[in-house]
Amino acid sequence: MNIFQVSSKNLLRRKLRTFFTVFGIMLSTWVLVTLLGFNKGYEQSLSNSIDGMGFQIVLTAKGCPYEAATLMLKGGTGLRYMPEDLVRDVASRPEVLQATAMLMHAEFDPNKGENGGTTVFLGVDPKTYPSMKPYLQFKQGAWFADDAKDEIVLGYEAAELEQREVGDLMILPGSEVEYKVVGILSRTGTQDDGMIYLPLTATQKVFKKEGELTMLGIRLKPSVDQNAFEESLYQLPDVQVVSMAQVKNTIMSLVSSAKAIVMSIAFIAFLIAMFGVLNTVLMSVFERFQEIGILKSMGALPKDIFKMILIETTLLCAIGGLFGIVIAYGFSGLSEAAIRYFLPFAPTGSLIIIDTFIVVFSFISITLIGLIGGIYPAWRASHIRPLDSIRSE
Amino acid sequence: MKTKVWAFFLLFIVSCQGWAAVGCDLNDPDRDVKRLFPSSTGYKTAYQSIEKSGGQALLKEVEALLGDEFQGLYETIDVPYTIYTIYKGSDIIGYIHGINQKGVYGGLQVFLGVDHKGVITRFYYQKLTSKKAALMRENDFAQQFIGLSWEDFKSYLPKTHEGGSEKVKQIKNPNVDDAADFYSTLRAVKKNLILMQVFVFENKERAQ
Numbered sequence: 001m002n003i004f005q006v007s008s009k010n011l012l013r014r015k016l017r018t019f020f021t022v023f024g025i026m027l028s029t030w031v032l033v034t035l036l037g038f039n040k041g042y043e044q045s046l047s048n049s050i051d052g053m054g055f056q057i058v059l060t061a062k063g064c065p066y067e068a069a070t071l072m073l074k075g076g077t078g079l080r081y082m083p084e085d086l087v088r089d090v091a092s093r094p095e096v097l098q099a100t101a102m103l104m105h106a107e108f109d110p111n112k113g114e115n116g117g118t119t120v121f122l123g124v125d126p127k128t129y130p131s132m133k134p135y136l137q138f139k140q141g142a143w144f145a146d147d148a149k150d151e152i153v154l155g156y157e158a159a160e161l162e163q164r165e166v167g168d169l170m171i172l173p174g175s176e177v178e179y180k181v182v183g184i185l186s187r188t189g190t191q192d193d194g195m196i197y198l199p200l201t202a203t204q205k206v207f208k209k210e211g212e213l214t215m216l217g218i219r220l221k222p223s224v225d226q227n228a229f230e231e232s233l234y235q236l237p238d239v240q241v242v243s244m245a246q247v248k249n250t251i252m253s254l255v256s257s258a259k260a261i262v263m264s265i266a267f268i269a270f271l272i273a274m275f276g277v278l279n280t281v282l283m284s285v286f287e288r289f290q291e292i293g294i295l296k297s298m299g300a301l302p303k304d305i306f307k308m309i310l311i312e313t314t315l316l317c318a319i320g321g322l323f324g325i326v327i328a329y330g331f332s333g334l335s336e337a338a339i340r341y342f343l344p345f346a347p348t349g350s351l352i353i354i355d356t357f358i359v360v361f362s363f364i365s366i367t368l369i370g371l372i373g374g375i376y377p378a379w380r381a382s383h384i385r386p387l388d389s390i391r392s393e
Numbered sequence: 394m395k396t397k398v399w400a401f402f403l404l405f406i407v408s409c410q411g412w413a414a415v416g417c418d419l420n421d422p423d424r425d426v427k428r429l430f431p432s433s434t435g436y437k438t439a440y441q442s443i444e445k446s447g448g449q450a451l452l453k454e455v456e457a458l459l460g461d462e463f464q465g466l467y468e469t470i471d472v473p474y475t476i477y478t479i480y481k482g483s484d485i486i487g488y489i490h491g492i493n494q495k496g497v498y499g500g501l502q503v504f505l506g507v508d509h510k511g512v513i514t515r516f517y518y519q520k521l522t523s524k525k526a527a528l529m530r531e532n533d534f535a536q537q538f539i540g541l542s543w544e545d546f547k548s549y550l551p552k553t554h555e556g557g558s559e560k561v562k563q564i565k566n567p568n569v570d571d572a573a574d575f576y577s578t579l580r581a582v583k584k585n586l587i588l589m590q591v592f593v594f595e596n597k598e599r600a601q
Contacts, residue, residue, distance in 0.1 A: 110526075111518070111520065111521045111522060111523075111526040111530065112519075112520055113420045113421075113519060113520070114420075114424075114425065114428065114519075117420070139466075140466075157415060159466070159467075160415040160466075160467050160493075161415055161493070161500055161520075162499045162500045162522070163465070163467055163493055163494070163495035163496070163499070163500035163501075164499070164500075165465055165466055169497065169498055170498055170499055170522070171498045171499075171522060171524065176524050178498075184466075
């Protein structure tokens, strides 16, 4: 019988304790794997959501980010505009792969609430906008047939609020011109759900903003140096350049603070596993004080005893770790549902991604941490003096 | 700084998830409750849905009472309804409840304030899109609903626009050119009163 077999038999002799120790390690591993998976999944979902916005660069009139944020959150007005010629000039540059011009307009609606409110409209070019927002799918209908037509496309929540379906009519605040609803977008979980889209030229005409635009969404050719292109845009008068890469970096740096908290919880899971193992194995060593003494008197060397205890620890951690990984993987859907329930805001996409790296890292680290926890009990066991142990009760 | 503003803005918009059906809440509950019930000292908000309160069986019951089926993409069993219970001190003095109703040119949000017996004390369009919106929002029109209750609307048939008590029959459409939004409003009021019965008054009776 080799040391490995002796160690396994030792564990099986105390089934209940072995079970609870493995169970504890399994729980720690479950927490660890889920947290690491959440870290990866959340970051990736957020990143995909930002990339899915469709634009690499947004060109707006100076001061526009603040105004746009106020407009969306508080219903403020007073957007600034860029001359259409300037926008068309940028859109036609050779570096540009795709570009789409937009006109955002906030109109006061006296029949909203007690004292009126603001409704936001987005004028888009049906020839260029859909291809830059490929994730926008239709629940009913399609985009406008013509840029100048009196047609409307609604985001899902806007349609729900207005109780509109394809074929229904709408009028704009303060106007009696009838617009036909030609499309209702499926839910996206983004700001697009609340948007009311009009054809760009019709928007300019109806809101008397001919020759003016608020935004230009740009996607560059793969070979183009984005920084150099942005620099060239900064030379234009009274425009603001918003790079989605910058925005993404800033969001990711905000998210990294949350990641630090998640990692510290993972570290606590490590500590729980380590002290759990240390406690269990140390108790087991004390219980087998006489037995270890007899083993040594029969010729077992301190290194054999050390190895035996360390193998027991390794087995406990490896089995617990393995079960923890399986449970974390199996219950990842449930964990994700729970996270979505408790988180006030969560991006679309999978929030928990458990990949090979996370599985291997968790297994190795939980086993290593357990091993570290087992060193002291193993050292204690290897230093038991046979005579002392046989004499003791 | 500007990048941070955009970052916060985009983090907010890409993170927003709202898969539930849109309900009908007061835009500014603190201000609106005080305006609709000036003597109120506080209010409590409760969220109900036909799905949670009784499921398909309750939907059938509500449709039977309404005399019309729930229609379209948005009038569904899972729509959340917000009931505001209005207090004066520790006494309940009334309730506020609103519903979304399809109108000719957009959604109507019809709110009713009722007293503790279910009698309408306030009628309020929170949202209305109509070529004759100004006429529909006139106080004279709203006043015609004051004093009416579920009993008055019980026999009103939204499909044929017939029935109802004498008081209901006397409600005049302010827009002589088009009656569609007027009839939608009557349907909304009847549906609103039914849901108040289901979510509030029948629960109270059961509790007693």
